[in-house]
Amino acid sequence: MKPNTVLDIFMENPGEYLSGEEISRRLSISRAAVWKQINKLREAGYEFDAISRRGYRLVQKPSRLNAVTLMGAMRTDVLGRQLKVLDVTTSTQEDVRRLAEEGAQEGTLVIAEEQTVGRGRFGRKWFSPPGKGIWMSLLLRPGLPLSCAPQLTLLTAVAVCRAIRSVTGVDSGIKWPNDLLVHGRKICGILLESVAEDERIRYCIAGIGIDANMTAEDYPEELRDKVSSLRLESGQLIDRESLIGAVMSELEKLYKLYLEEGFGPIAHLWEALSVTINQEVTLNTPQGPVTGYATGIDMSGALILDQDGRKTLIFSGDVQLGG
């Protein structure tokens, strides 16, 4: 069978270097068209070695998340037991919100290979290219007062941090309230959306974005010194299914602990994993920047700042490490 696309040619010649010239000749297309197709494949998660004079070699096909494998990887009774795996969506948060309004049950999980309008904190755009990250949203229906929502934010960060450490060995730390950093670079963002009626939570949606298998070239220029991936930090490909399974297992364990024992044990775990505590920090709050020594979190989930002996509680803000 005559190859039709650049991908066909690479699939027929596993492990071999193929020059642009040869590919262009065999497909009867221009060199520029070859180069364009290879770039499209890269965007879709294929990886190529490129050596001058020898050409390109396909080294990595995109791995695709499999619902059955995922179900097996989750040691849970409730979380993730209603599962949707999508190729592409606008935002998994919006998907779960829609399901929640339709009455979806606690633990409903939506994972997408790619988000076109991924959303981060403060309405910022979240970079979520196809096939290499973990972009997912989980529905919780804790039946708690609204004042507990910030605690669930911190709980989610603890669970993801613990799962990352155990599956990948990467020593990520938590920046208040819920960013995960490695060597000062962000590898995971968490966004907890809460919908409440009066003082009672109707439901929460925990949005979790983990940069798993990105290479440096996957990031746009302006992000490269701010973010990193577990692959870059560990030097190995991450098994996304195992990691998602571990995140759900940790979350369910901590969520049960929280519902039974309250926030105390979670606060303790959070402080132990935090990179914000025991140092001078500056916070951009809605009321302007605030600087102080971060001493811990209180039982509501607020950050405790010591400002020359005076304790201030910070409920909302963006932390800059260093005074």
Place this chain on the structure above:
Amino acid sequence: MKPNTVLDIFMENPGEYLSGEEISRRLSISRAAVWKQINKLREAGYEFDAISRRGYRLVQKPSRLNAVTLMGAMRTDVLGRQLKVLDVTTSTQEDVRRLAEEGAQEGTLVIAEEQTVGRGRFGRKWFSPPGKGIWMSLLLRPGLPLSCAPQLTLLTAVAVCRAIRSVTGVDSGIKWPNDLLVHGRKICGILLESVAEDERIRYCIAGIGIDANMTAEDYPEELRDKVSSLRLESGQLIDRESLIGAVMSELEKLYKLYLEEGFGPIAHLWEALSVTINQEVTLNTPQGPVTGYATGIDMSGALILDQDGRKTLIFSGDVQLGG
């Protein structure tokens, strides 16, 4: 012109009693069909006197809310300045939620003559028949931490209670957190929905349902000893447009005060209008019933219960007056 409907006949004979027999003869329809049409008109807000042997007389056409009149009645800069008046909708809360997600600005107000799926607290159905009540939802974007949402719930109750007192003279009181009662019967329900990202409110929707002009017959049997209307309590027809205008004016005034001065003054006003404070109450909480002496609300908006000298804070629940 030959009359086509029962309504045509009544409109051509203002103030006159018409017997069912006469109407049936003039329209060439059965007596049962006449009776059916009159019932439909009653449901749509028309009111009839019925006297045996004389027949029916049309005494009240449904009044319809007018956007221009409403705009004139609101002494506001922001609240209600984006206004939608609908004949019928499923739920004004859902309408405003959709508008909020599309980026609608603070103060956007949706009012409907009728809701087909009106929603009350704890997912209960809210009885909202056409033309006689005030069913509306208001979008707020306070940019505050999530912990402030319960305060906004109480603030809304204070504003509506004050507006009702000033426009109708009816001495309504607030049952914690936000039901308005007259002589132990509910005349207004308030539902504050909050949508938050992490610890920050993205927006709130204040749903307000006021039983304005219902007569006793408008209520289903099972509601009659639990609810009442401002018309029943005041003995006069309520000008819904004036009342909506007053609610928006009060809300804007108190909302500004709250954003400038914090919750202190609002808590003070709430306690002064409350029917829950200074008595023995039982609360149905998510953790079961709790009985105690209600002494006030704290700065977070929680109800303070004194249980044999021990103070308990109640964040969520349904109050029954009396121990």
